[in-house]
Amino acid sequence: MSIQVVTAVIERGDRRLLIGQRRRKDSSPLKWEFPGGKVKIGESLEQALARELREELDVTLLRAVAISRVEHEYGGSMGSLSIIFFAVTIQESVVHPGPFEQIAWVLPRELSQYDFLAANRRLIAELATGRIKPSEILAARPSDSQLISPPDSH
Numbered sequence: 783m784s785i786q787v788v789t790a791v792i793e794r795g796d797r798r799l800l801i802g803q804r805r806r807k808d809s810s811p812l813k814w815e816f817p818g819g820k821v822k823i824g825e826s827l828e829q830a831l832a833r834e835l836r837e838e839l840d841v842t843l844l845r846a847v848a849i850s851r852v853e854h855e856y857g858g859s860m861g862s863l864s865i866i867f868f869a870v871t872i873q874e875s876v877v878h879p880g881p882f883e884q885i886a887w888v889l890p891r892e893l894s895q896y897d898f899l900a901a902n903r904r905l906i907a908e909l910a911t912g913r914i915k916p917s918e919i920l921a922a923r924p925s926d927s928q929l930i931s932p933p934d935s936h
Contacts, residue, residue, distance in 0.1 A: 784853065784862035788831040789818030790870045791849065791909070792877075793916040798889055799909065801896060802838070802882035812883060814896040816867065816905075831868060840878040845871040847923050849914055854901035867905050869916035 792800040801814050817838045821830040832843040850867040879885045888896070890909045898906055908914040 784864040786821040787863050787865045788827050789816045789865055789867045790835055791816055791867055791916045792870055798887035800887055802885045805883045810899055814898045838880055842873040844873050847919055849919055850905050852901055865901055869919045
């Protein structure tokens with residue numbers, strides 16, 4: 783059985799995306815990732831995403847639209863992860879990162895310059911090439927209140 787993980791792709795008006803670097807003492811130390819985390823028992827995907835954004839960045843989730851899904855085997859104690867990526871809108875314009883070594887706002891084409899977790903690679907490529915444009919997806923689609931399954935990205 784895989785662990786469900788929700789991840790937020792937050793895009794500012796200048797097209798820059800928020801990424802965070804894991805702490806030195808975390809698993810996969812100093813790797814870059816999008817904010818998010820594990821879905822707890824009894825939580826919907828949207829509730830988990832809102833909780834993770836509150837805990838990690840001290841921000842309020844306004845909208846979430848599923849943009850990608852990946853199944854990833856990390857091996858070891860981590861096992862299999864089912865990761866759902868969401869384009870999100872947050873209420874606040876300033877984030878207060880907690881569990882990160884550092885954060886950065888980067889243009890999609892700059893993402894390849896960062897050492898990301900393996901499970902993020904396909905999404906990174908799709909963002910960098912413009913195949914996925916979070917702000918356009920958010921503008922074109924209603925919020926996923928029922929969180930329809932995103933397209934597969936194996």
